Amino acid sequence: MSIAADPQTRTVALIGNPNTGKSTVFGALSGVQQRVGNYPGVTVEKKTGRMTVDGKRWTLIDLPGTYSLAPRSLDEMVAVDVMLGRRPDTPKPDVILCIVDANNLERNLYLVSQVLELGRPTVVALTMTDLAEERGTTLDLSKLRDRLGVPIVPIRAHKRIGLDALKTALAETATQEQPSSAPESPFPEPFQAEVARIEGWLADARPGLPPLPRYLVERLLLDTNGYLEGHVALKNGNVEGLHAEILASRQRLAEAGCPVPAVEAMARYGWAATMLDEVVTRPDEPRVTSGDRVDRVLTHRVWGTLIFVAVMAMIFQAVFTWAIPLMDLIDAGVGGLATLVEGVMAEGALRSLIIDGVIAGVGGVIVFLPQIFILFFFLGILEDCGYLARAAYLMDRLMTRLGLSGKSFIPLLSSFACAIPGVMATRVIEDRRDRMTTILVAPLMSCSARLPVYTLLIAAFIPPVALAGFVSLQAITMVAMYAVGVITAAGVAWALKKTAFKGPTPPFVMELPAYKWPSPRVVLHRMFERGWSFIRRAGTIIFAVSIVMWALLYFPRLPESTEAAFTQQIAALEAQREAAAETEAAEEIDAQIAAVEARADGEQKRSSLLGRAGRVIEPVVRPLGWDWRIGAAAIASFPAREVVVATLGVIFDIGSDVEGEEGASRLQVALREAEHRDGRPLFTIPVALSVMVFFALCAQCVSTLAVIRRETNSWGWPLFCFAYMTILAYIAAMLVYQVGTWIAA
Amino acid sequence: MSRRLSELSLGESATVTQVDATGDVGLRALEMGVIPGTVVKLVAIAPLGDPLVFELRGYRLSLRRSEAAAIEVASLV
Numbered sequence: 001m002s003i004a005a006d007p008q009t010r011t012v013a014l015i016g017n018p019n020t021g022k023s024t025v026f027g028a029l030s031g032v033q034q035r036v037g038n039y040p041g042v043t044v045e046k047k048t049g050r051m052t053v054d055g056k057r058w059t060l061i062d063l064p065g066t067y068s069l070a071p072r073s074l075d076e077m078v079a080v081d082v083m084l085g086r087r088p089d090t091p092k093p094d095v096i097l098c099i100v101d102a103n104n105l106e107r108n109l110y111l112v113s114q115v116l117e118l119g120r121p122t123v124v125a126l127t128m129t130d131l132a133e134e135r136g137t138t139l140d141l142s143k144l145r146d147r148l149g150v151p152i153v154p155i156r157a158h159k160r161i162g163l164d165a166l167k168t169a170l171a172e173t174a175t176q177e178q179p180s181s182a183p184e185s186p187f188p189e190p191f192q193a194e195v196a197r198i199e200g201w202l203a204d205a206r207p208g209l210p211p212l213p214r215y216l217v218e219r220l221l222l223d224t225n226g227y228l229e230g231h232v233a234l235k236n237g238n239v240e241g242l243h244a245e246i247l248a249s250r251q252r253l254a255e256a257g258c259p260v261p262a263v264e265a266m267a268r269y270g271w272a273a274t275m276l277d278e279v280v281t282r283p284d285e286p287r288v289t290s291g292d293r294v295d296r297v298l299t300h301r302v303w304g305t306l307i308f309v310a311v312m313a314m315i316f317q318a319v320f321t322w323a324i325p326l327m328d329l330i331d332a333g334v335g336g337l338a339t340l341v342e343g344v345m346a347e348g349a350l351r352s353l354i355i356d357g358v359i360a361g362v363g364g365v366i367v368f369l370p371q372i373f374i375l376f377f378f379l380g381i382l383e384d385c386g387y388l389a390r391a392a393y394l395m396d397r398l399m400t401r402l403g404l405s406g407k408s409f410i411p412l413l414s415s416f417a418c419a420i421p422g423v424m425a426t427r428v429i430e431d432r433r434d435r436m437t438t439i440l441v442a443p444l445m446s447c448s449a450r451l452p453v454y455t456l457l458i459a460a461f462i463p464p465v466a467l468a469g470f471v472s473l474q475a476i477t478m479v480a481m482y483a484v485g486v487i488t489a490a491g492v493a494w495a496l497k498k499t500a501f502k503g504p505t506p507p508f509v510m511e512l513p514a515y516k517w518p519s520p521r522v523v524l525h526r527m528f529e530r531g532w533s534f535i536r537r538a539g540t541i542i543f544a545v546s547i548v549m550w551a552l553l554y555f556p557r558l559p560e561s562t563e564a565a566f567t568q569q570i571a572a573l574e575a576q577r578e579a580a581a582e583t584e585a586a587e588e589i590d591a592q593i594a595a596v597e598a599r600a601d602g603e604q605k606r607s608s609l610l611g612r613a614g615r616v617i618e619p620v621v622r623p624l625g626w627d628w629r630i631g632a633a634a635i636a637s638f639p640a641r642e643v644v645v646a647t648l649g650v651i652f653d654i655g656s657d658v659e660g661e662e663g664a665s666r667l668q669v670a671l672r673e674a675e676h677r678d679g680r681p682l683f684t685i686p687v688a689l690s691v692m693v694f695f696a697l698c699a700q701c702v703s704t705l706a707v708i709r710r711e712t713n714s715w716g717w718p719l720f721c722f723a724y725m726t727i728l729a730y731i732a733a734m735l736v737y738q739v740g741t742w743i744a745a
Numbered sequence: 746m747s748r749r750l751s752e753l754s755l756g757e758s759a760t761v762t763q764v765d766a767t768g769d770v771g772l773r774a775l776e777m778g779v780i781p782g783t784v785v786k787l788v789a790i791a792p793l794g795d796p797l798v799f800e801l802r803g804y805r806l807s808l809r810r811s812e813a814a815a816i817e818v819a820s821l822v
């Protein structure tokens with residue numbers, strides 16, 4: 001989805017440090033008109049919005065929050081390329097809007113200094129001025145404006161103060177041509193000389209090619225990891241000898257007392273200090289803000305830990321209990337819709353497709369919306385007030401034992417509700433290896449879709465006895481299922497970090513942002529944005545897969561003779577019912593009719609393509625203690641594991657209506673009574689455990705795999721994830737069954 | 746006498762004298778404003794003893810002990 005280069009449309013790119021309120025500014029300027037996608041080839045989010053200034057249309061491009069504009073990887077290159085207009089899929093911005101936190105001016109000016117060097121028209125928006133006031137800081141803005149040579153607009157985006165002034169400044173700056181004079185370089189003279197030398201060398205080595213922007217030449221010298229060098233070499237052929245040239249320059253700089261890369265920080269922070277001299281006045285005794293006092297408690301060894309555990313427990317509780325009434329409501333709504341359709345449509349393939357395929361399939365997924373909204377509501381509050389960084393800080397030590405970092409904690413916690421938001425939440429992890437590992441283990445966390453499977457099988461097969469007098473065996477089994485996922489995830493994360501994502505531990509250099517009151521606008525916006533993207537992405541795929549699965553269960557139809565036999569039986573019973581005088585007798589016959597209908601349905605399912613597939617794979621699932629019916633249910637639930645309970649219901653002749661107390665218990669009875677062909681009971685405790693363990697570990701969720709594809713921008717990783725989880729699930733289920741049977745014998 | 750940033754006691758401030766910029770940690774620390782001459786104060790230690798929270802330039806920065814060890818500091822007189 002490239003943005004058309006409309007000459008009437010102006011473009012502004014937003015950049016800024018993390019935690020400066022950049023998203024709030026983006027949201028306040030663009031309102032609801034936003035689009036989110038991915039830049040092709042990289043995992044950076046491509047977020048654009050629209051706004052109107054004086055009747056002119058503007059496109060806003062939101063760039064990832066960053067402390068420094070140093071392209072050290074493909075992902076980091078995106079921001080620089082967008083601002084310099086070097087990306088063919090994105091129009092060159094008319095203005096760069098730099099979001100700056102008034103409380104951290106020195107550090108924020110580091111990035112501003114890099115942006116100014118790009119030589120593009122720039123506007124600075126100053127946020128969090130209210131907090132600066134609370135701290136007793138005063139700013140001489142006109143002095144700073146003069147020194148930086150760009151407009152500076154103080155704004156309070158969540159209260160919509162200063163937005164008009166900001167729009168005016170953007171409009172005025174956009175009409176200006178390139179800044180008349182390039183800003184003075186903060187770098188010392190020897191460095192500038194070396195940059196000029198490399199520029200000259202490149203001009204000779206790449207005749208006919210446009211000169212590399214000066215900013216990128218500086219980066220060539222500064223970035224010792226060589227990414228940019230490789231990039232230039234790749235794009236421009238004849239630059240052999242560039243590396244030797246750069247090494248020689250670095251050598252001379254080290255001798256001149258400007259070692260690379262330290263020279264950049266020294267130069268830029270020196271420059272920032274000059275800019276801020278006599279601009280910022282702070283009180284002699286720093287005022288302790290309410291946020292500082294809160295932080296003393298929240299980062300305290302004892303209190304901080306207790307509060308952290310309490311907050312996490314509360315979120316968990318909220319996701320699982322508060323959501324229930326809403327989920328029941330959605331469930332009832334979906335059921336009502338199905339009944340409605342059943343009433344108005346004639347029986348046949350189309351009605352079956354709509355009810356059993358579309359409504360049941362999509363309904364099974366949107367039922368998780370309340371959990372997703374509640375989770376994102378709380379995460380939004382925690383994120384906006386600045387607590388998420390504390391959570392990462394508190395959990396870092398534990399997570400490093402697995403080779404991950406504290407930043408992986410929240411995404412993994414989210415995955416207990418649903419892996420989709422969990423995978424989306426990994427965006428806070430900058431290190432690619434850490435992020436990939438977290439994405440790949442997130443689906444192992446027992447999400448809420450596994451809960452119905454656990455509940456059904458535990459209630460049916462785990463005896464309700466108490467161990468040691470007070471701990472229920474059923475509760476222990478439930479906890480054990482969650483533990484299986486967590487322990488496996490720990491093992492897989494550890495293994496991935498030792499193999500595919502081997503490398504030095506990424507640094508944990510993380511800002512703990514100042515506390516502030518969360519803005520309801522931002523929290524609600526984030527909640528709806530993520531909820532909506534869940535509906536859109538998950539919904540479309542579930543929609544498609546539901547139809548396919550429906551077809552596999554619907555075709556081929558039973559031979560007409562079989563069908564006719566069932567129809568005859570039903571007709572006979574209906575005639576009896578007509579004749580029945582007593583209500584009791586009529587009810588009895590109704591039940592018989594339902595049983596025949598369920599049997600006909602079951603017969604159909606068994607001879608369907610899916611039923612046949614179940615028989616084909618029977619030898620494969622036999623070591624797990626399963627028969628073709630469980631195997632077919634497992635196949636049917638590959639697109640979404642919550643389908644399994646309904647499928648079991650269909651296959652075991654209960655009919656797909658297993659929702660509600662009565663249906664569930666009927667299914668439990670049917671499962672208990674199910675037998676192998678030789679008359680042995682099908683389900684034993686080891687079989688039930690093997691089914692549960694399989695569902696605890698397998699990757700039966702197409703939506704999750706689709707989100708993994710989107711977030712990693714590759715088909716390889718979702719395939720890998722699916723493969724390793726299925727293999728693990730199979731092996732673990734087999735172990736459980738074989739060992740369980742051996743113990744029982 | 747030169748010490749490491751990781752050796753500060755809770756509540757203690759010191760001046761950065763040198764940052765080992767050969768690794769990723771040093772580079773990130775430099776970008777975040779941990780440069781020679783900066784006054785840094787240790788304000789919190791995580792429950793499990795790691796990571797640490799420092800205050801500098803009016804904001805809070807969390808570093809692991811191993812990372813703080815790459816930064817040399819001099820005690821304030």
